[in-house]
Amino acid sequence: MATITVVGIGADGWDGLTDAARRAVTDAEVVLGSGRQLALLPASDATHVPWPSPLLPAVEPLLAEHAGRRLCVLASGDPMLFGIGGTLVRLLGAERLEIVPHPSSVSLACARLGWAVEDVEVVSLVGRPVESLLVLPNRRVLVLGAGAGTPGEVAELLRSRGFGPTPMTVLTDLGGPGERRHDGVAATWSARVGALNVIALDPRAAPGVTSLGRTPGLPDDAYDHDGQLTKREVRAVTLAALAPLPGQLLWDVGAGSGSVAIEWLRTHPSCRAVAVESRADRAGRIELNAAALGVPGLRVVHGRAPSALAGLPRPDAVFVGGGVSGDGVLAACWDALGEGGRLVANAVTLESEAVLTRWRASVGGELRRIEVSRAAPVGGFTGWKPMMPVTQWEVVRT
Numbered sequence: 068m069a070t071i072t073v074v075g076i077g078a079d080g081w082d083g084l085t086d087a088a089r090r091a092v093t094d095a096e097v098v099l100g101s102g103r104q105l106a107l108l109p110a111s112d113a114t115h116v117p118w119p120s121p122l123l124p125a126v127e128p129l130l131a132e133h134a135g136r137r138l139c140v141l142a143s144g145d146p147m148l149f150g151i152g153g154t155l156v157r158l159l160g161a162e163r164l165e166i167v168p169h170p171s172s173v174s175l176a177c178a179r180l181g182w183a184v185e186d187v188e189v190v191s192l193v194g195r196p197v198e199s200l201l202v203l204p205n206r207r208v209l210v211l212g213a214g215a216g217t218p219g220e221v222a223e224l225l226r227s228r229g230f231g232p233t234p235m236t237v238l239t240d241l242g243g244p245g246e247r248r249h250d251g252v253a254a255t256w257s258a259r260v261g262a263l264n265v266i267a268l269d270p271r272a273a274p275g276v277t278s279l280g281r282t283p284g285l286p287d288d289a290y291d292h293d294g295q296l297t298k299r300e301v302r303a304v305t306l307a308a309l310a311p312l313p314g315q316l317l318w319d320v321g322a323g324s325g326s327v328a329i330e331w332l333r334t335h336p337s338c339r340a341v342a343v344e345s346r347a348d349r350a351g352r353i354e355l356n357a358a359a360l361g362v363p364g365l366r367v368v369h370g371r372a373p374s375a376l377a378g379l380p381r382p383d384a385v386f387v388g389g390g391v392s393g394d395g396v397l398a399a400c401w402d403a404l405g406e407g408g409r410l411v412a413n414a415v416t417l418e419s420e421a422v423l424t425r426w427r428a429s430v431g432g433e434l435r436r437i438e439v440s441r442a443a444p445v446g447g448f449t450g451w452k453p454m455m456p457v458t459q460w461e462v463v464r465t
Contacts (some may be wrong), residue, residue, distance in 0.1 A: 075169030078243025100141030201361030229276030321389020325353030373399035432462025
């Protein structure tokens, strides 16, 4: 089966390519790339095919159309860093591809800034909402911009989240003759920059702003809710029981405000989650909470379990926070799990606690009782105010 060569090309164009990269381009019968990338190539007998927009749906049809011909695909910088190379590997397999990389915009930016690459978090906003940028103190970030407007959007996001003092450096056309650098801070950012940009951030919170980390158990007031919220202490225990791992998918059934699904997603950028909620107002609130807390990729399904679970991708873990006693809910969640899948369910009523007890007797697992008291005023003094105890069932399918 024919090999497809993927060549990384930078803003320095043809002059910046290695001999091996140039041969891959000149030997090709068909070259696929963006209009900007194709314009960087010298004239040749090869057929130049620009990618349409949107790109992803067109990849397989275009490859099939030119099957059997020597094919070269152009990528921006390193094809395997948020590039077309990763997409092609997923579609075709690594054995079909020959990758000829170019220095990535991340490597070039770190070289300009004097930052160690391994100490930097990289976030791409190409095809992603700006709310995907989860900023944490003491962690430098390089943001791959989607266009000339991205730095302004990032600055506005930082201001809205209390990170106005954050220094921003925007590097445009890295490696090319038109390379430029713009420095400022998020609070007063107004520079106009080129479309090919990388935004360097050294996040700093404004005085008095409490930063939210990735550790489960965010403050309750971090969420907009109507009282249907897994409280902070119980949420932390629940996430510990769910034990998220990178790339895993969670179903949050009876999601309420979406807090468990949101904190699952915050543990690692590759985690995925579906929040299932029967009330429309709460489903809308979940979407707003997810965007505000840096995980707008949370999928929200408005519907009642178990029927709303039909057709969802198989989960690695399921949390049932509402509707435990609903007819068929736990059975549907249990049946959806594969070997090694984890189910955690919380109950606050005697009726739902009885359901968990029966399930534990049937399939095993652990039952625990979580009781939390918070200090509260008692007249002119302070005493302990107990919260409703929560019964939690945790089980792994074998």
